Amino acid sequence: MSEADDQGTSTGPEDWAPEVEEIRHRRSLAGRMGGPAKVRRQQESGRLTVRERIDRLVDPSTFAEIGALTGFADHDDDGRLTSFLPANFVAGTARLDGRPVMLGADDFTVRGGSGDAAIHAKQIYAEEYAGRMRLPIVRLLDGASGGGSVKMAQEAGYSYLPVNPAWDAVVGNLSLVPVVAACLGPTVGLGAARLVMSHLAVMVEGIGQLFTAGPPVVRGGTGEDLTKEELGGAAVHRRNGTIERFVATEEDAFAVIRRFLGYLPGSVYELPPVVPAGDPADRREESLLRAVPRDARRPYRIGPVMEAIFDHGSVFPYAEYGGATVTALARLDGHPVGVLATDPYRGATMSVEGAQAITRLVDLCETFHLPIVSLTDQGGMTIGRVAEERGTIRAGARAITAVYQARVPQAELILRRVYGVGGAGIVNRHRAGRSWAWPSGDWGSLPVQGGIEAAFRAQLEQAEDPEAEIERIRRTLAAIASPFRTAERFGVQDLIDPRDSRPLLCAWVRDAYRILPELTGPPSFGTRP
Template sequence: MTWEPELGELRRRRELAHRMGGEERVARQHASGRLTVRERIARLLDDGTFHETGELAGAGRYGDDGELEDFVPANMVIGRGRIAGRRVVVQGDDFTVRGGAADAAIHQKMVWAERAAHDLRQPLVRLVDGTGGGGSVKSLETMGFTYVPWVPGFELMGANLSRVPVVSAALGPCAGLGAARVVASHFSVIVRDTAQLFVAGPPVVAAAMGETPDKQELGGARTQTQAGAVDNEAADEDDALAQLRRFLSYLPDNVWEPPPTAVAADPADRREEELLSIVPRDARRPYQMRRVLEAVLDVGSTFETGPRYGRSLITMLARLDGRPVGVLASDPNHYAGGLTADASDKLTRFVDLCDTFRLPVVNLVDQPGFLIGTASERAGTIRRGTRALVASFQATVPWVSVLVRKVYGVAGAGHGDHSRLNLRYAWPSGDWGSLPIAGGLEAAYRRELEAAVDPAALRAEIEGRLNAVRSPFRTAERFAVEEIIDPRDTRPLLCDWAARAYELLEHERGDGPKARGMRP
């Protein structure tokens, strides 16, 4: 006697689970331009590595004889697998079963995935396609009662952000808890045209607010990436999954391990002649900071996050001689690189990411200061900016700054932590002070200029005197800037720094999650 009858039943139930919401609903999913959850997981993970948990969970319908007649699986697929050989936990919504709503789910499956990532110390991937919340109000008639809202496993969602990399993709309409699951991550991506993310969808907005936006206007990819709710846009689902894999490639499995290094094909001693002339002599003219980054970082290694949000600040992951680093860089093409309220929030979040996972930080600085004006004040720039500076000072990872051009005001002072080794290299184009001459001159010499017979001539004379003493070499004479370097030497210096940074990180193995105080 064997257990073959039970194994046959197991095979039958697995087959029913793999039918998901049925042929019609699967066809409808494909017709909308979206993959099914099982197709997504297969494309995300290395071939043959997915080990599913909870495959048999769902709602069975039984006949009078007690035999299973039909089965509808729970609308979340969870399990473990590998990406580029590294272990991950994955949870994916099945939109073909009740549109991914929680009234068709078994919430323990979502909690199990969060707990598995937490306890096994493995990265978590969320593939979100649905509300994931309480479902429609029709569920009230089915249940016969209502309840006080709660979010199962939310404490794990919060804890995981301090322990393991968490990445999410919005792959369809994500509302309520589904939207919250997307943004409660270290990196998120949304698919253009076929995915949306919102607190509540258009029908609810129309009823409650009297507004009538369509889904794309309310929560499409462009809307949410510009708002900073989602980091990146993807052209299609394959692009979204590729971005999740790419992001994870820079991070360790958890905060107890150092980031993974790779063999570098780009020479560490590469010196780019273009860097000699890339910064204009006219301080009012912008230039392409991303081209600077391409010249000093490993070729093909850059992965930018949040390009549409806080655009005066560039944030990206990259490598130096094969070693992952976090990169901050001012973008003079937007507000001259000035730190806006949105850019401040972007800086805080990115520094937290790097500090949490011990990614050394490279900061390329062309900072004229906080953005000024009435709109800036209404946005609370000074509070959000100060919070960003505190985040930078609280970070304990190795940090190096390259002073490319402007370094002004309080925002400029936040380029590094002055209470410890403030390792920095300045280019000959360096231009710094408490205030730029352009605005500071009028404020400091207002009475003289108002009383002058020829204010323009006096202004030119004063500006000439000030320019005579603002040379970066005068700063170097006082050791107020430690080194002025040939811009072509930037990459070799940074590669050497990264090598030492990783030697230091090796000594921190086992330190675990960071502990921080409150920020303003």
């Protein structure tokens, strides 16, 4: 057989260099996104492009794109590519602070992220692959994120029954892997739904807006003539429980994303990452001895208390909408924990939003196996007509239910108040959890000061000097309400020197982490947004 016969009769190239060059060319076209004019318009609006966002978020040189050649192509009669518009969703795996994640990012420069330029199979694959490979998901949202449009129906010649792409995986992933979403532009329709289907939603003020339908649709449907900011900006969502964190810049959003994921395991099949603490577990802060004022009417700052108890610099605020209710992630001797607390400068009771913040944090901790620590100063549910109109008790009962359903270890430091239904349910006291009280502890069904007139009305009406009688009753009740009386009956496990709080909690958290392996796997109930 001749050499020509052995190599065949083809006169084409002997290797695949032309096809490799075609791959390079098409990747280059995809990198142009929606073209120079659309890219310039994106940047002039104060927003990064999708490629810039990825570069600034992930560890250098770790982004491995999936479906880079996916898009809309035109060809000439000989099959050669004449034009190419990439799909408006960029996906791939990457590393954040060395940990693998799945990244899905909208490209607003291509048809504003709408379904006109989406290939839904790519979104579906990204969500399904993340679940299959147990990768945390980061969604960078900017636009409709694949939603349909009137134009699509016109071009197709028929109307379609709405289906949310990848929704089985989107729902399932909430109970499987950490999901973070950032609102980095006008996020509408399906994009808005994908934002709130997360464990942490972040909005960049000024450039991010969240709405179910945009201003033109709202104008036609309700007659309201609103700008994007008026309809769905930070001022609209700051206290309604939709967004956990608000930040000033996209860089700030990326920092929040990286830090949040640092407290969580890669999936429910792993334990939270324990890191070297760099902070002595036996540290005793003198400031704690005077943190709570003797005058029960004086507020105090919860921030310094948290910094004194948890590892230095480890407190990560969670929901910003809780009002007086504070939720956070933190570390004890390097071990991640969830934290429930109260900011007395903003109040003492649990509002609807505070209850939602508690529910969200406790569900997060139960899903990803973080022990829960309550720094309890809980004055019960918010009261009054407005609170009743808003159904505060149902929201509060839902939060308490989340606490009681959580299987993760719970510990409590009682700093001051424990009153009513809210105080009773801030930890599950029917379980063998660990609890310590500071000498400033004050508890009961109702505050003594507010119940004397009601409880002793008949006695006060018969008294010659009602004011003197009130003072006498107050002194008697104050003695009965002493935390030492409660400790004598084992109504509280221990009264402690506040300076011992950190050493005791650090010892507890090491024990708590010993039993966490038996809790790995999906939560006992599906996580909901």
